[in-house]
Amino acid sequence: MGAVDDWDFEAIEMAARRQALRVAARAVERRLNADTSDHAGPTAPCPCGVPARYAGRRAKAFESVLGSLRLERASYHCAACAAGVCPRDAALGLDGTSLSPAVTRMVGTVGAMVSFAEGHDLLHDLAGVDVPITHVERAAEALGREIAADEQRVIAPEPPSAPTMYLGVDGTGIPMRAAELAGRAGKQPDGSAKTREVKLVTVRTAEGRDPRRPPGPGPRLGHRLGRHRECRQSQRRRRALGVRAARGP
Numbered sequence: 001m002g003a004v005d006d007w008d009f010e011a012i013e014m015a016a017r018r019q020a021l022r023v024a025a026r027a028v029e030r031r032l033n034a035d036t037s038d039h040a041g042p043t044a045p046c047p048c049g050v051p052a053r054y055a056g057r058r059a060k061a062f063e064s065v066l067g068s069l070r071l072e073r074a075s076y077h078c079a080a081c082a083a084g085v086c087p088r089d090a091a092l093g094l095d096g097t098s099l100s101p102a103v104t105r106m107v108g109t110v111g112a113m114v115s116f117a118e119g120h121d122l123l124h125d126l127a128g129v130d131v132p133i134t135h136v137e138r139a140a141e142a143l144g145r146e147i148a149a150d151e152q153r154v155i156a157p158e159p160p161s162a163p164t165m166y167l168g169v170d171g172t173g174i175p176m177r178a179a180e181l182a183g184r185a186g187k188q189p190d191g192s193a194k195t196r197e198v199k200l201v202t203v204r205t206a207e208g209r210d211p212r213r214p215p216g217p218g219p220r221l222g223h224r225l226g227r228h229r230e231c232r233q234s235q236r237r238r239r240a241l242g243v244r245a246a247r248g249p
């Protein structure tokens with residue numbers, strides 16, 4: 001029996017990863033803070049069009065996959081917007097967020113699959129990244145809005161998938177939180193409601209029938225939960241985040 005057989009290997013591998021990430025974080029932080037070329041002069045253009053005035057180097061903490069990074073960036077102040085402008089943030093994909101691009105991607109991935117609280121736990125357990133639940137929620141919502149806007153702007157034409165398509169509509173009750181049911185009449189003995197109705201829409205074709213199978217509805221092209229704003233938003237967000245996660249940089 002060698003001495004290593006007595007190791008708590010899980011504790012050691014986790015501690016080693018923490019240590020390695022800490023060293024890497026300090027190296028990246030040093031490298032970024034050593035480069036002050038983002039101070040390009042007394043003014044920098046603000047997105048509003050007004051030149052913003054240089055206000056010194058300001059430090060801000062960003063959560064990265066290496067851990068927290070304290071980055072010093074040239075900060076400009078726009079009097080018209082009463083807001084700061086940091087060209088370095090824009091260059092590194094850190095504009096308007098405290099999460100690094102890789103952490104933002106992770107948040108998008110977990111946000112599309114599980115609740116924000118579960119996403120927070122997964123990020124902590126799997127990646128050793130500590131992002132407060134509220135930040136997970138905020139970042140996932142912002143990503144969803146960004147992608148929804150992108151989907152509105154960029155419409156890629158697709159050839160018609162079939163000359164005839166069939167629509168099916170049905171309604172079903174889904175359990176809701178008490179807050180969503182306040183003041184709504186329902187079928188409970190006391191007149192309250194436990195569920196609200198969602199509409200399920202199926203879109204399908206009858207083209208390309210497989211001769212080896214009995215006739216029936218063609219492949220389902222897609223379905224969408226409607227009726228409740230909450231449902232639509234949640235579904236779109238999950239779908240959008242999924243798209244972002246799959247799309248790559």
Ligand SMILES: [Zn+2]
Binds near residue numbers: 046050078080081
């Ligand atoms: Zn401005």
